Amino acid sequence: MYRYDEFDHDFVHQRVGQYRDQVERRLSGEIAEDAFKPLRLMNGVYLQLHAYMLRVAIPYGTLNGKQMRRLARIARDYDKGYGHFTTRQNIQYNWPKLSDTPDILDELAEVEMHAIQTSGNCIRNVSADHFAGAAADEVADPRPYAEILRQWSSNHPEYSFLPRKFKIAVTGAERDRAAIQVHDIGLHLKRNEAGELGFAVYVGGGQGRTPIIAKKIRNFLPEADLLSYTTAIMRVYNLHGRRDNKYKARIKILVNETGKYEFSRQVEAEWQNLKETVLKLPEYDLAAIAAYFAPPQLQDRPEGWGLIAAGKKNDSGFASWVHQNVTPHRHPDYSVVTISLKPIGGIPGDASDTQMEVVAELAEKFGHDEIRVSHEQNLVLPHVAMADLENVYRALLEAGLATANAGLVTDIIACPGLDYCALANARAIPVAQEISERFDSLERQRAIGELKIKISGCINACGHHHVGHIGILGVEKKGAELYQVTLGGSGDEQTSIGQIIGRGFEPEKITDAVETIVETYMGLRQNPDETFLEAYRRVGPAPFKEALYGEKFKAA
DSSP, X not given: OOOOOHHHHHHHHHHHHHHHHHHHHHHTTSSOHHHHHHXXXXXXXXXXXXXXXXXXXXXXXXEOHHHHHHHHHXXXXXXXXXXXXXXXXXXXXXXXXXXXXXXXXXXXXXXXXXOTXXXXXXXXXXXXXXXXXXXXXXXXOSHHHHHHHHHHHTTOGGGSSOSSOBOEEXXXXXXXXXXXXXXXXXXXXXXXXXXXXXXXXXXXOBOTTSOBOOEEEEEEEEGXXXXXXXXXXXXXXXXXXXXXXXXXXXXXXXXXXHOHHHXXXXXXHHHHTTTTSTTSOOHHHHHHHHHHTOOOOOOOOTHHHHHHHHHHHHOHHHHHHHHHHEEEBSSTXXXXXXXXXXXXXXXTTEEEHHHHHHHHHHHHHHSTTOEEEOTTSOEEEEEEEGGGHHHXXXXXXXXTOOOOOTTSTTOOEEOOGGGTOTTOSSOSHHHHHHHHHHTOOHHHHHHHOSOOEEXXXXXXXXXXXXXXXXXXXXXXXXXXXXXXXXXXXBOSTTOXXXXXXXXXXXXXTHHHHHHHHHHHHHHHOSSTTSOHHHHXXXXXXXXXXXXXXXXXXXXX
């Protein structure tokens, strides 16, 4: 895990001092809200429907027990006892007092955390595969490259006032768990035929008002050229990106209107002036950063296989949790544990201060002091010996964190929606809760199989509804909430944007609509192993439309 150096410490503490002065002047009336707004946003402070919100950066979703304990303390001392983990691997506090936010940032700085660049038209938190450094299918750990990008982009004067916010994701496995094709820049770490590390480069993806899948503009970029090539992309975007219309300001619009080949040509031309400059990464710098992410020394624990078998035989709940929430590790005696933040009827992504402290303790005791935040709004312990799984499960069960639903129909992504967000048109949380309760039977969930439901309360798509197998978008129509359904979306290596299935549903009908979709899938799948997404791609939208709209669909 990366540790702050002297520059990092000085930089973050200076920023906190500057922000404290700005808050004091705002509270005294010396500066008005219009002047204060860009200052607070540079420090992750938003003004939502009912209160201020603070978004804290968790770079590439990695933190340790000490940091998680501090997040828990902040939730307890400055908020209402919980935090909300987001789809950008960050955490948000929904109820801090403005006067307390400088103290919160001071507390974060003490454990090498901050809220810088969690807002504004800059390069946001660089995200990565939440199984990084542990996954059995990984080519190489993507986090050192995410850290290099973080250091390069932090407070970069050239990219502090971009046409629009900018998001980068990095993955290091063939299975894309970082949704790189719906990011402004997506980087897929791979090896060429000579065994050298580099990246496939995707540009111009995104969701929101205009969902677009990124275009691959380079099959293989040597790792030493990461910063020079990224700089070339940023310069082309900074020069030609729209600043007159925020709805057309994202790089996805520029790439789409310019065309993949012309955009690529401009990037390559710019890169020729940069590739042999100081932006080329020296091997010693790459090695130095990679050393921070050296995997823990894992001792062989072969006794775990027998313990797991006995535990599963004696406890069906433990067996279900292992089956659904435990993933193979690159070391055969270890596993990757997903801690679901989606209890039946709960708020997706929320964790109490007590729960955060339990996760911190488990990481320190059984997980080599590593915790990950996934873009699916769950937490991950990436290095747990199978011999310790039952102890971990028992502690999670007591804390209300042992829901065995990772990847199932109740593992729902949802934005805060109209319960919190000033931009939202409709509520997302109650819809997620109601759907979760409808499908509460674990036996039924497992019979349905992998099915990703994602819910957004407005077109900005913070709930990633465009890439949900079932996507739900809350809209406002004639002063009332309405929910539009899309089907067939996916954020993995075979990214697809969901298709709008028909007219929207009223709040009291949306859960019934989801159940109809699920039952239609169950009736048409070829066998129990055919997933919802596979079935939808085979048959298309017609049977789902007919099931939802009946005679009206036939007449159309």
